[in-house]
Amino acid sequence: MSKKTLVEATVNGETVEFLCEPRQSLLESLRDILELTGAKEGCLTGDCGACSVMIDGRVVCSCLMFGVEAQGTNITTVEGLATTGTLHSLQRKFLEHASLQCGICTPGFLMAAKGLLDRNPEPNEADVRYALAGNLCRCTGYDKIVKAVLDAAADLRTHGEGKAAAR
Amino acid sequence: MAEATTNGKYKVIGTRPIRHDGADKVTGRAKYGADYTFPGMLHGKVLRSPHAHAIIKSINFDKALKLPGVKAIVTSKDLPSVANKLEQAGEMAINPHHLSMNILAHDRVLYDGHAIAAVAAINGHIAEEAVRLIEVEYEVLPPVMTVDVAMKPGATILHKDLRNQEDGDKQTNVAQHYQFKRGDVAAGFKAADYVVEREFKTAMVHQGYIEPHNAVGIYSSDGTATIYCSTQGAFEVRSFSAQVLGMPVGKIRVVPAEIGGGFGGKTTVYLEPLSVLLSKKTGAPVKLVMSRAEVLRASGPTSGSQIKVKMGATKDGKLVAAEIWMAYEAGAFPGSPVGAGAMCIITPYKVENFLIDAYDVVVNRPKTAAYRAPGATNAAFASETVIDELAEKCGIDPIDFRIKNGVKEGDAQTVGPPFKRIGFIQTCEAIKNSPHYKSKLTGKNRGRGVASGFWFNAGMNSSATVNIHADGTASVVTGSPDIGGSRASMAMITAEVLGLSANDVRPVTADTDSIGHTDVTGGSRVTFATGMAVYEAAQDAVKQMIERASKVWEKKPDEVEFRDGKFFAKGNGVPPMSIKDLAPRFSRTGGPITGRASVNGRGVGPGFATTCVDVEVDPETGKVQILRCTIAQDAGKAIHPSYVEGQMQGGTAQGLGWGLNEEYFYDEKGILRNVGLLDYRMPTCLDLPMIETCVVEEANPGHPLGVRGVGEVSIVPPPAALANAIYRAVGVRMLETPMSPPKVLKAVLKHGGSAQHSAAAD
Numbered sequence: 001m002s003k004k005t006l007v008e009a010t011v012n013g014e015t016v017e018f019l020c021e022p023r024q025s026l027l028e029s030l031r032d033i034l035e036l037t038g039a040k041e042g043c044l045t046g047d048c049g050a051c052s053v054m055i056d057g058r059v060v061c062s063c064l065m066f067g068v069e070a071q072g073t074n075i076t077t078v079e080g081l082a083t084t085g086t087l088h089s090l091q092r093k094f095l096e097h098a099s100l101q102c103g104i105c106t107p108g109f110l111m112a113a114k115g116l117l118d119r120n121p122e123p124n125e126a127d128v129r130y131a132l133a134g135n136l137c138r139c140t141g142y143d144k145i146v147k148a149v150l151d152a153a154a155d156l157r158t159h160g161e162g163k164a165a166a167r
Numbered sequence: 168m169a170e171a172t173t174n175g176k177y178k179v180i181g182t183r184p185i186r187h188d189g190a191d192k193v194t195g196r197a198k199y200g201a202d203y204t205f206p207g208m209l210h211g212k213v214l215r216s217p218h219a220h221a222i223i224k225s226i227n228f229d230k231a232l233k234l235p236g237v238k239a240i241v242t243s244k245d246l247p248s249v250a251n252k253l254e255q256a257g258e259m260a261i262n263p264h265h266l267s268m269n270i271l272a273h274d275r276v277l278y279d280g281h282a283i284a285a286v287a288a289i290n291g292h293i294a295e296e297a298v299r300l301i302e303v304e305y306e307v308l309p310p311v312m313t314v315d316v317a318m319k320p321g322a323t324i325l326h327k328d329l330r331n332q333e334d335g336d337k338q339t340n341v342a343q344h345y346q347f348k349r350g351d352v353a354a355g356f357k358a359a360d361y362v363v364e365r366e367f368k369t370a371m372v373h374q375g376y377i378e379p380h381n382a383v384g385i386y387s388s389d390g391t392a393t394i395y396c397s398t399q400g401a402f403e404v405r406s407f408s409a410q411v412l413g414m415p416v417g418k419i420r421v422v423p424a425e426i427g428g429g430f431g432g433k434t435t436v437y438l439e440p441l442s443v444l445l446s447k448k449t450g451a452p453v454k455l456v457m458s459r460a461e462v463l464r465a466s467g468p469t470s471g472s473q474i475k476v477k478m479g480a481t482k483d484g485k486l487v488a489a490e491i492w493m494a495y496e497a498g499a500f501p502g503s504p505v506g507a508g509a510m511c512i513i514t515p516y517k518v519e520n521f522l523i524d525a526y527d528v529v530v531n532r533p534k535t536a537a538y539r540a541p542g543a544t545n546a547a548f549a550s551e552t553v554i555d556e557l558a559e560k561c562g563i564d565p566i567d568f569r570i571k572n573g574v575k576e577g578d579a580q581t582v583g584p585p586f587k588r589i590g591f592i593q594t595c596e597a598i599k600n601s602p603h604y605k606s607k608l609t610g611k612n613r614g615r616g617v618a619s620g621f622w623f624n625a626g627m628n629s630s631a632t633v634n635i636h637a638d639g640t641a642s643v644v645t646g647s648p649d650i651g652g653s654r655a656s657m658a659m660i661t662a663e664v665l666g667l668s669a670n671d672v673r674p675v676t677a678d679t680d681s682i683g684h685t686d687v688t689g690g691s692r693v694t695f696a697t698g699m700a701v702y703e704a705a706q707d708a709v710k711q712m713i714e715r716a717s718k719v720w721e722k723k724p725d726e727v728e729f730r731d732g733k734f735f736a737k738g739n740g741v742p743p744m745s746i747k748d749l750a751p752r753f754s755r756t757g758g759p760i761t762g763r764a765s766v767n768g769r770g771v772g773p774g775f776a777t778t779c780v781d782v783e784v785d786p787e788t789g790k791v792q793i794l795r796c797t798i799a800q801d802a803g804k805a806i807h808p809s810y811v812e813g814q815m816q817g818g819t820a821q822g823l824g825w826g827l828n829e830e831y832f833y834d835e836k837g838i839l840r841n842v843g844l845l846d847y848r849m850p851t852c853l854d855l856p857m858i859e860t861c862v863v864e865e866a867n868p869g870h871p872l873g874v875r876g877v878g879e880v881s882i883v884p885p886p887a888a889l890a891n892a893i894y895r896a897v898g899v900r901m902l903e904t905p906m907s908p909p910k911v912l913k914a915v916l917k918h919g920g921s922a923q924h925s926a927a928a929d
Contacts, residue, residue, distance in 0.1 A: 023292060037202040038195020040427070042377040043459040047844035050377055078195035091193040095185045098809035101651035101817060103192035104199060104378040104427025133853040136844060138375045138428050139651060140813055141820030142852035 009070045011036070012080030020067035026060075027051045029067030030077060038078035038107045042136070049135030052108040053077045059115035061134075078107035081114065089159070090114060090152045097148040101139035108135050113149045123153055179662045180872065183809045184669035186655040188425075200381035200397035200424040201456045208383070209238055211445050211455040212294035213438075214284040214301050215465060216276035219310035219531040219837025220323070223274055223303060226284060231300035236293040239448040240301070241441065242284045243271040247413035251328070254410065263410040265500040269534050270411055270440050276305070277325060277499035278533050279838045280464025282437075287445040287453045310531040310837030311340065314473050314494040317528045325499065325529045342501030343527040345509050347581055355488025355520030359479025361560040367549040369886075369904045370830035371471035371496060374538045375821070375849050378427020379457040380466055384442025388450075391418045392443045397426040399433045399648055400687030405679045411440045419443075422678040423648040430821070431537030432467050434687050460842040467536020468831060470495035470503040474549040476512075484561040486554075486572045489513050489521040493546065498534035503527045504542030507623070511883075512546035514581045514621040515591055515775060516554070516572045523581070531837050537689060539818060540622040540879035544825060544886060548904060551618035551887030556900065565617050565891065566599045569777070573619075590801030590865030591775040595619065597799035597861040598777045604797070612784045613794065614895030619777040620883025624876040625690025626768025630683030631700035633661055633708045633762040639747030640671040643704070646685025647697040648676055651817075651878070652810035656694050657701050659806055660872065664705035665746060666732020683765050691876030694806055695867075696768030702871050708762025715756040716749055770869015774876060776800040778819060778884035782892040789912025791827055791893060793854070798884075799861035803875030808862060811877050816858040818881025824850040826886030830905050 004019040011034065020029045025044070030036045030053070039062050042048035046061040053062045054076040081088045090113050093099070100106045109132060116123055116131035123131070128149045129142075137145060191197040228240045251264035267273070272281050284301055288294035311317045311325060317340040324338045331341050356362060382396040392414065398404045401421040409416045426433060438455040445453040457466065475492040491512055495503035509525035558568035573592045577585050598604050598617060608615050632644045643661040647653060654674035661672045685697065709729050716734040717724045726737045733743040753759055781794040798815050805811040828848040832840045841847050866873030890901045899914040 021292070031202075032204075035204075036195070037198070040199070040378065041201065041456070042379070042427075043844045045459065045843050045845065048377055048459075078193075082194055087190070087193065094193050095189040098183070098186070098652065098807075098813055100189070100192055101810070101813055102376070102378070102426060102428040103188075103197055104376075106192055107195050110193065129852045133851045136377055136849060136851065138377055138430070138821070138849065139817045141816035141850075141858045142855055143816045143858045144809070144813060146852060146857070 005068045007068055007071050009072065010074045012076060022066065022068055024067045025063050026065040026067050026070050027062040029070065030062060036077050036079050040104050040107060042104070049112060050105050050108040052111040052135065054111055054115060057118065059112050078110055081110060089155045090149065093148040093152040093155065097144045097151065099140065099144040099148040105135060105137045109137065109145055113152070117153055117156060121153060121157055123150070125150065177663055179659045179669050180804070180806050181808065183807060184655060184659065186652050187658055187674050188649065188654055197425045199378060199427050200395060203383050203395045203424065203454070205383065205385065205452040208452040208454055209287040209289060209449055210291040210294050211285050211287045211441065211453050212291060212298045213282045213441065213455070213461065214298045215461065216272065216279060216281040216283055218276055218305055218307050219279045220308040221276050221305040222308065223272060223276060223283065224306055225304045227302040228284060231286060231297040234293065234297045234300060236289040237286060237297045238289070239287045239445055240284055241444045241448060243273045245444055246271060246411065249410060249413065261407060261410065266407060267411050269500060270437065278531050280461065280533060281499070282465065285441045285445060287449050312530055312532065312833055312837050314496055314528040314530065317530050318494065318526070325531065329501070329529065340529045341526050342497060342529055345506045345525040347509055347523040348521060350520030352488050352490055352520045352522045356479045358481065358487050360482040361557055362477065362479040363553050363556045364477040365549070365553055365902060367474045367476070367902050369472045369545045369548055371468050371532060372825050372829045372831070373463055373468040373847065374430040374432035376428025376430060376432060379459060379462045380433065380437050381456040382438040382442040383452055383454040384439065384446040385452040386443055386446035391420070393420045393422065394439050394442060395422045395424055396439055397424045397433060399426065399429040399650060399689055401648065401679050402646065402684055403434060403687050404436055404439050407436045408440045408443060411436070412443060420678055420680045423676055426648050426650050429650055430539045431541060431689055434537050434689050435467065437466055459844060463842045463847055464839050465533050468533060469538035469541060470497065470505070470535050470545065472496065472545040474545065476549045476553045478553050478557060480557045480561055482561060484558070484563045484568055484571050486516050486518050487520065489518050491523040494526040494528050495542065495545065496530045496532055496535065497527050498532045499529060500534045501527055501529060503535055504537070508542030508546040510581050511543040511621050512550045515574055515619050517574055517578050539821060539882040540620070543620060543622050543883045544822060547618060547620045547883045548886040548890065551884065552890050552900065555616070555891040566595050566604070569619055570595045586773065588865060588868050589773055589775065590863045591619070593863045593865055594775050594777040594799040594801055597863055598779050598797060601779065601797050601799070601861060603795055603859060604779050608781050610783065612786055612896050613781065614892045615779065615781045616888045616891030616895060617777060617779045618884035618887035618891060619775065620880050622691070622774045622880040622883060624695065624771050624774050625692040626696050626771045627686040627690065627692055628765070628767055629685045629697040629700040630765040631697060631704040632682065633701070633704040635708055635712070635746065635750055635760040637750050639745065639750040641665055641667060642673045642675055643701055644675045644677050644682055645697050645701065646677055646682040647693045648688045650688050651814060652807065653693045655810065656698060656806040660698050660701045661705045664702060664709060691774060691878035692768060695771065695870060695874045695876040696766060698806065698872065698874055699768055699870060700764045700766045703764035703766065704762040706762070707764055708760050711760050711762065712746065712749055715753065716744055718756045719749070719752055770867065772803050772867025772869055772875035774801060774880040776880045776884055778888045780885065780888045780892050782889065782896055784893055784896040784911060786897060786915050789908035789910065789915060791889065791906060791911060793823060793856055795856055796823070797859040797861065798881055799863055800877060800881055801863040801865050801875060802877045803867040803870065804864055804873035805862050806872070806874065811862055812860045814877045815860045815881045818879065819858050819885055820850050820855055822882040822885025823855065823889065826889040826904055826906055828905050828907055
């Protein structure tokens with residue numbers, strides 16, 4: 001039951017190796033083994049999106065994947081969103097628009113929003129709401145989150161910072 | 168002296184600086200309770216009842232204990248016997264016996280999910296396996312799921328020892344009967360031209376915070392314990408845990424982690440005492456984190472309720488009488504917010520004659536916990552729908568009806584004393600003048616509804632210290648866990664008094680050994696009461712610095728003035744000195760400067776909100792789509808307007824979810840069937856429009872900055888506003904929450920006539 005598997009993956013640009021049990025989720029592997037606690041556990045059923053990370057460019061609920069399935073993948077977590085000392089435009093806009101209250105859902109929203117902006121640099125409000133519908137926030141009523149994402153999209157179109165920060 | 172900066176023209180208050188804890192929260196660094204780890208830490212899991220109501224005949228955990236990796240198992244036998252009476256614990260009265268029975272069931276389980284035993288093991292998976300190996304023998308009893316069943320003569324009794332003040336020595340499920348009355352109700356109704364009488368039901372709903380409950384307990388061999396947890400009240404966790412564990416309060420330290428939402432649900436304890444018990448038994452730190460199913464099954468939802476409202480008005484639109492009966496589900500132990508609901512239900516209005524009867528009823532559901540303006544939302548759903556109907560009968564615009572009958576300064580509250588300055592009418596007028604209300608709503612099956620709400624807000628105890636650093640910047644330390652940006656407000660108040668920028672003040676939330684007693688982050692009280700303590704602590708620091716400046720200048724303290732962040736010597740041409748200039752001289756003039764204050768927040772300013780919502784109802788499916796929503800709320804004074812708007816929007820979203828989707832589904836055996844977030848359906852961003860806000864600032868005369876507190880009342884109006892909007896859209900009065908598609912469809916089909924007709928004509 002508890003025999004461990006060696007997994008090799010790229011996490012936030014670094015090659016990492018870790019040992020995990022077959023039953024451990026990717027979320028648990030990130031949080032408890034790699035000590036990347038930015039992704040949060042809200043439900044373990046893929047309903048709240050607080051554990052969202054990007055795997056090979058796609059937004060994924062890390063609670064719905066096993067750690068062993070990460071073998072050979074390229075993972076970005078919220079910890080990898082800012083480049084050295086500089087916040088990603090999404091992070092800055094979330095702060096400027098007061099888009100977080102308790103902040104527990106924020107890492108998941110940031111990753112889902114990044115997934116959207118990578119695909120669609122010019123989203124309208126409906127696009128943003130559709131892309132973020134898999135993430136639950138109970139504090140804000142989403143208003144300031146949607147505004148921040150639209151503003152970040154405009155900012156990235158003007159300054160293109162996201163392209164650099166995305167890697 | 169130190170009044171200098173607060174002349175009504177603020178430099179920092181009312182601006183929108185970046186919150187101080189923001190960078191950590193957008194980079195994943197902020198540490199929430201579940202993020203804590205300690206060397207040698209064990210993981211705990213809880214065995215929970217699969218029955219709604221049963222006697223526990225035996226518990227056998229031999230097999231579980233033999234599983235490799237399992238370190239300890241605790242049951243209620245490990246808890247000390249505690250008093251079965253209301254005791255003061257901080258500002259809240261609790262019954263330690265009931266709390267203890269909720270932490271770990273004693274001889275019977277009272278709801279699906281009731282904790283029975285807890286396991287500590289080397290990891291969570293092994294702890295979970297061990298939980299499954301524990302054998303419990305039950306004698307299953309009939310579940311009592313609703314207040315009408317629980318109140319029937321001969322109903323199955325939950326607690327053999329429960330008595331109320333009216334039924335003598337009779338066994339009962341009614342824990343409390345509250346009554347409020349004024350005037351002559353019969354005469355009032357006689358004077359009425361129109362009388363509306365309706366019966367309402369609201370479903371039990373959960374606060375729905377995204378972060379599950381968590382705790383790490385570390386029991387030390389010296390008899391002290393430390394608890395790390397996400398809580399709204401570290402001091403409540405300390406006193407409640409002390410009560411349940413039979414430990415002195417002074418032996419427990421509680422460190423509040425960052426908290427991922429609470430809305431009232433994290434004002435009590437579930438896992439915290441268990442973490443200490445297991446740590447004591449194993450000698451290691453023990454972490455427990457609830458699953459989402461555990462959160463829904465066993466942490467505090469708020470009451471479902473049954474409410475009857477009869478109200479009368481004269482034809483010129485004056486409310487003259489109200490008769491109200493309300494019963495709230497307390498859950499498995501007494502203590503629903505029905506008393507608060509009764510004191511809110513008609514409080515926005517001048518009603519000369521009323522009689523309100525309110526009942527707190529135990530049922531086989533989880534013990535309810537506070538939820539944002541506890542009790543008021545259920546109540547307003549009923550009363551604000553009846554008000555809407557009366558306004559219609561009188562032929563008066565629903566906003567004008569509210570303005571005509573609304574309370575102002577000097578009018579009596581339901582509980583008696585007159586209101587001081589309040590802003591209810593202003594919230595109605597703000598909606599009336601809003602672009603939303605002035606816009607024309609067109610289209611089939613569309614309707615606009617308004618509703619209002621009242622919440623008391625709270626004062627209670629808060630402590631604060633303000634430290635001036637050697638470089639002239641400051642830190643402000645409070646005991647209020649920051650659940651929605653309050654640290655920024657505390658820093659801004661400090662900065663305002665000291666003449667610094669918000670960035671020059673670092674706000675800190677301290678543990679229970681590092682700051683004076685501070686009550687729970689709840690009751691909309693942090694910006695009000697802790698803000699008051701912060702204001703006074705900053706003034707204390709200024710007062711001390713004036714003395715130091717006078718020493719430097721060899722003047723008397725009253726010859727030194729402080730304004731705009733600078734010290735001025737009266738009378739001569741000495742150049743002014745900033746705090747930055749003075750700070751390096753602290754050690755030569757008497758030592759460091761620490762301003763302190765503790766307050767018992769008097770002068771609470773009640774909160775009012777009025778909400779307007781446009782909906783479109785699909786008459787074929789019953790689905791209600793929200794088209795537009797605006798809320799006006801009296802903040803007193805908005806310290807950080809963005810976070811005030813955030814509270815208004817967030818509370819509105821919760822109220823809309825309560826109104827349209829959210830409910831606990833129990834089957835006939837009393838088992839909760841929707842234990843995940845797919846089936847407990849909270850609003851997503853696809854369900855909501857932008858939520859427009861009108862911040863009313865009618866200064867609270869009881870606060871130095873005019874603050875009232877804004878955390879709660881925004882949740883109160885939306886369910887009633889939705890019901891009123893649905894009525895205007897399709898002509899049916901919804902009397903039950905949630906107004907989910909099946910219920911709306913059923914009502915529309917039953918109503919037939921106009922709604923179906925107009926849909927068919929479409």
